[in-house]
Amino acid sequence: xxxxxxxxxxxxxxxxxxxxxxxxxxxxxxxxxxxxxxxxxxxxxxxxxxxxxxxxxxxxxxxxxxxxxxxxxxxxxxxxxxxxxxxxxxxxxxxxxxxxxxxxxxxxxxxxxxxxxxxxxxxxxxxxxxxxxxxxxxxxxxxxxxxxxxxxxxxxxxxxxxxxxxxxxxxxxxxxxxxxxxxxxxxxxxxxxxxxxxxxxxxxxxxxxxxxxxxxxxxxxxxxxxxxxxxxxxxxxxxxxxxxxxxxxxxxxxxxxxxxxxxxxxxxxxxxxxxxxxxxxxxxxxxxxxxxxxxxxxxxxxxxxxxxxxxxxxxxxxxxxxxxxxxxxxxxxxxxxxxxxxxxxxxxxxxxxxxxxxxxxxxxxxxxxxxxxxxxxxxxxxxxxxxxxxxxxxxxxxxxxxxxxxxxxxxxxxxxxxxxxxxxxxxxxxxxxxxxxxxxxxxxxxxxxxxxxxxxxxxxxxxxxxxxxxxxxxxxxxxxxxxxxxxxxxxxxxxxxxxxxxxxxxxxxxxxxxxxxxxxxxxxxxxxxxxxxxxxxxxxxxxxxxxxxxxxxxxxxxxxxxxxxxxxxxxxxxxxxxxxxxxxxxxxxxxxxxxxxxxxxxxxxxxxxxx
Amino acid sequence: xxxxxxxxxxxxxxxxxxxxxxxxxxxxxxxxxxxxxxxxxxxxxxxxxxxxxxxxxxxxxxxxxxxxxxxxxxxxxxxxxxxxxxxxxxxxxxxxxxxxxxxxxxxxxxxxxxxxxxxxxxxxxxxxxxxxxxxxxxxxxxxxxxxxxxxxxxxxxxxxxxxxxxxxxxxxxxxxxxxxxxxxxxxxxxxxxxxxxxxxxxxxxxxxxxxxxxxxxxxxxxxxxxxxxxxxxxxxxxxxxxxxxxxxxxxxxxxxxxxxxx
Numbered sequence: 001x002x003x004x005x006x007x008x009x010x011x012x013x014x015x016x017x018x019x020x021x022x023x024x025x026x027x028x029x030x031x032x033x034x035x036x037x038x039x040x041x042x043x044x045x046x047x048x049x050x051x052x053x054x055x056x057x058x059x060x061x062x063x064x065x066x067x068x069x070x071x072x073x074x075x076x077x078x079x080x081x082x083x084x085x086x087x088x089x090x091x092x093x094x095x096x097x098x099x100x101x102x103x104x105x106x107x108x109x110x111x112x113x114x115x116x117x118x119x120x121x122x123x124x125x126x127x128x129x130x131x132x133x134x135x136x137x138x139x140x141x142x143x144x145x146x147x148x149x150x151x152x153x154x155x156x157x158x159x160x161x162x163x164x165x166x167x168x169x170x171x172x173x174x175x176x177x178x179x180x181x182x183x184x185x186x187x188x189x190x191x192x193x194x195x196x197x198x199x200x201x202x203x204x205x206x207x208x209x210x211x212x213x214x215x216x217x218x219x220x221x222x223x224x225x226x227x228x229x230x231x232x233x234x235x236x237x238x239x240x241x242x243x244x245x246x247x248x249x250x251x252x253x254x255x256x257x258x259x260x261x262x263x264x265x266x267x268x269x270x271x272x273x274x275x276x277x278x279x280x281x282x283x284x285x286x287x288x289x290x291x292x293x294x295x296x297x298x299x300x301x302x303x304x305x306x307x308x309x310x311x312x313x314x315x316x317x318x319x320x321x322x323x324x325x326x327x328x329x330x331x332x333x334x335x336x337x338x339x340x341x342x343x344x345x346x347x348x349x350x351x352x353x354x355x356x357x358x359x360x361x362x363x364x365x366x367x368x369x370x371x372x373x374x375x376x377x378x379x380x381x382x383x384x385x386x387x388x389x390x391x392x393x394x395x396x397x398x399x400x401x402x403x404x405x406x407x408x409x410x411x412x413x414x415x416x417x418x419x420x421x422x423x424x425x426x427x428x429x430x431x432x433x434x435x436x437x438x439x440x441x442x443x444x445x446x447x448x449x450x451x452x453x454x455x456x457x458x459x460x461x462x463x464x465x466x467x468x469x470x471x472x473x474x475x476x477x478x479x480x481x482x483x484x485x486x487x488x489x490x491x492x493x494x495x496x497x498x499x500x501x502x503x504x505x506x507x508x509x510x511x512x513x514x515x516x517x518x519x520x521x522x523x524x525x526x527x528x529x530x531x532x533x534x535x536x537x538x539x540x541x542x543x544x545x546x547x548x549x550x551x552x553x554x555x556x557x558x559x560x561x562x563x564x565x566x567x568x569x570x571x572x573x574x575x576x577x578x579x580x581x582x583x584x585x586x587x588x589x590x591x592x593x594x595x596x597x598x599x600x601x602x603x604x605x606x607x608x609x610x611x
Numbered sequence: 612x613x614x615x616x617x618x619x620x621x622x623x624x625x626x627x628x629x630x631x632x633x634x635x636x637x638x639x640x641x642x643x644x645x646x647x648x649x650x651x652x653x654x655x656x657x658x659x660x661x662x663x664x665x666x667x668x669x670x671x672x673x674x675x676x677x678x679x680x681x682x683x684x685x686x687x688x689x690x691x692x693x694x695x696x697x698x699x700x701x702x703x704x705x706x707x708x709x710x711x712x713x714x715x716x717x718x719x720x721x722x723x724x725x726x727x728x729x730x731x732x733x734x735x736x737x738x739x740x741x742x743x744x745x746x747x748x749x750x751x752x753x754x755x756x757x758x759x760x761x762x763x764x765x766x767x768x769x770x771x772x773x774x775x776x777x778x779x780x781x782x783x784x785x786x787x788x789x790x791x792x793x794x795x796x797x798x799x800x801x802x803x804x805x806x807x808x809x810x811x812x813x814x815x816x817x818x819x820x821x822x823x824x825x826x827x828x829x830x831x832x833x834x835x836x837x838x839x840x841x842x843x844x845x846x847x848x849x850x851x852x853x854x855x856x857x858x859x860x861x862x863x864x865x866x867x868x869x870x871x872x873x
Contacts, residue, residue, distance in 0.1 A: 073671065106724055113729065183720040190667075190676055191737030192701060195717030195724075228700075282673050289670040289842040380841060417839045 008517035022486045023526040029479040030530025034580040038538035042571035050565040055128045056453045057237030064446045065296040072101050075232040085256035091245030094126035097233040103186035107174040116216045118223025121156040133204040145547045145567045153178035153202035161222040163201035167212035171203045189228045196226045207560035253447045258437035262444035272428035288380040291419035303442045309337035312420040314410045318377040328401040329410030338424040341399035352409050354392035358402035362394045379414045484591035491595040499607035508600035515596035523588035541570035643757035646772045649798035651752050656854030658685045670842035690863040705868045716868045739835045739845040754782035769796040797828045812838045825852035
């Protein structure tokens with residue numbers, strides 16, 4: 001082996017120019033790869049930070065279901081235990097409790113749609129750039145760059161409860177200025193129309209078209225009073241120090257709110273199975289109106305880690321020949337995953353006319369499979385309901401229910417809409433208290449991460465990151481081809497050498513290894529030098545960001561208007577160096593294989609005879 | 612087709628009355644058109660004044676909510692006016708409708724607001740009626756094809772017509788189908804069900820407590836139940852009605868909407 005290394009090393013030095021050229025190509029490849037990563041990652045992270053810090057935050061806490069149905073009916077009380085936990089949570093740099101709702105805002109004859117958020121002024125100003133617009137010193141700008149941000153008037157203060165700050169575009173649309181009065185009309189906690197007047201204390205130009213044209217901030221207490229929602233908020237926006245802190249913060253938040261007892265009854269059925277039922281305090285516990293929306297419940301359950309299966313059910317009492325039968329409306333495909341008593345034969349049940357009966361009931365009523373079963377009951381308004389279903393099979397007595405019918409049929413006939421009265425959950429592998437806190441926390445609260453908060457943005461970045469990956473792939477293919485051609489040329493120049501080596505007894509595999517070793521040496525050296533080359537522009541961009549305002553005033557403004565920073569930094573991490581090294585080195589080795597194979601197959605007689 | 616729509620539908624009442632006068636009915640069997648026209652005529656006058664108590668039920672609330680109001684309407688020029696009188700939180704809130712325009716007045720802000728199209732689907736004062744229900748210009752007489760699909764006996768004598776209403780092509784309506792049950796003793800509506808175009812029932816209104824009011828026999832309790840939101844219900848109790856009265860045209864003005872004297 002050492003001999004091969006020696007031969008390879010000498011080969012390189014025998015043709016200094018050729019080896020130097022090859023190494024230059026490799027060096028360039030490594031440099032470009034590193035810079036590509038540093039630039040695209042830096043641009044992405046910068047854009048993300050800018051976007052999330054404008055207003056939404058890196059993550060938000062809501063009452064469960066708010067993300068899907070953003071109405072004040074899904075507000076939550078601001079739990080002091082949660083704010084206390086946030087105050088000392090590592091990784092969290094700021095948070096802001098908000099009560100937000102859509103509103104119509106009117107001034108004179110002008111009318112506009114807007115979003116109004118009640119905020120705690122001190123918390124908000126640490127959390128969102130919208131509020132920070134009033135304090136230019138709070139927003140650090142890279143040296144040499146500028147911004148189009150600006151404001152007039154002053155920020156909210158707790159001492160003026162009837163003051164509002166609004167976006168500059170909104171103010172222009174309404175033809176108002178600082179000191180003017182605005183009328184807001186919106187639906188209050190009861191869905192009734194309510195109106196109030198606020199005085200404009202400040203107008204912000206955050207540069208974001210979205211927020212400048214639709215956002216209004218008022219004192220939290222003032223909005224709570226107006227809507228009749230004392231102590232309630234719809235969201236808590238949270239800023240973390242680093243994206244990598246998010247999973248830990250998410251976990252800690254769920255932990256902090258796990259004890260929160262919400263309007264649910266959670267019962268253990270044993271063997272990792274749990275029964276969850278809504279238990280709204282405004283209704284008796286056994287009311288048929290104790291219901292949960294199927295779609296929103298589905299979303300809540302999807303946030304429970306380790307959840308394996310679940311089945312949504314509607315519970316009611318029906319009567320068969322005068323005897324009461326506890327009945328569940330179920331979806332067979334789901335129910336069989338959480339119900340051991342579910343008969344195997346009934347796994348593929350579809351359609352809307354089947355019923356499964358307790359075998360003892362079927363026997364007593366002398367019903368056979370395929371017989372028509374008449375069940376009667378009542379909807380929540382007390383009106384009689386009659387179901388005519390075909391007996392599809394029997395279940396062993398002593399299970400969850402004595403009769404099972406299609407979920408959709410029961411929902412339709414009992415006027416329940418898209419709601420269910422209970423859900424059975426399979427959550428194996430957790431202790432009872434763990435499972436209880438996992439379920440309880442996700443039924444009452446949701447911690448929504450930025451990917452979901454800004455799903456629109458995520459979709460655009462997904463396409464742009466696809467196109468960036470595509471560009472990256474093209475780049476690598478080009479680099480690979482250049483490597484291969486260079487190495488191929490260097491092999492073709494040396495056919496005579498390989499012929500002689502073969503003539504003195506070198507095996508083809510040995511020639512193959514020698515060429516691979518040559519490439520490996522060049523690759524290592526070239527990559528090392530290349531990384532240094534790549535560091536130069538990367539480091540430069542870390543300290544001197546690309547400034548769109550320097551390109552043109554127009555370009556800078558356009559970036560800011562679309563919630564993007566007007567400057568791009570590069571970002572370097574040890575991981576990137578490693579990634580660039582690996583990719584480049586592997587590329588060199590892989591592209592060496594075809595030329596090396598060719599060299600190893602050198603035909604001795606032909607190459608030597610020609611001379 | 613909500614309650615407000617009934618009060619405020621366009622000039623259909625005139626057409627209905629003309630129809631009823633022009634084709635006097637002989638014999639027992641009525642056509643579907645006649646049944647609907649007579650029912651529609653019963654619930655409306657040329658002009659009307661009424662006092663209504665609205666009770667709203669929502670399983671998420673700790674109890675029902677009540678609103679009291681009075682309303683003026685003139686059918687001919689499609690103008691109406693509503694003022695909420697109770698409770699204190701909503702007192703003084705007013706609505707004015709002239710033709711296709713709807714204005715709202717909120718005493719807390721002392722501002723008149725024209726309700727924009729984007730708010731039309733919103734609930735009216737938290738009830739199961741929408742602003743659109745108030746505004747809608749469609750008429751069950753004019754915009755639908757009528758068909759009697761069942762005739763049954765009523766417990767208290769007389770017959771109950773079950774009429775199916777399907778929208779005429781290009782009619783400006785929201786529903787795909789309406790079913791009404793009409794009692795031929797005075798052509799009092801008993802029940803009405805509204806269906807989406809997909810055939811799904813959206814809500815149901817039950818009429819009950821027939822009483823002599825304003826010189827007519829009318830159902831005084833109207834109960835609207837949502838089929839999509841279980842437990843949501845809005846009840847209207849008509850406490851006073853006057854038909855065919857003289858209404859000062861000053862009532863249907865923005866000045867009156869903002870007035871505190873009422």
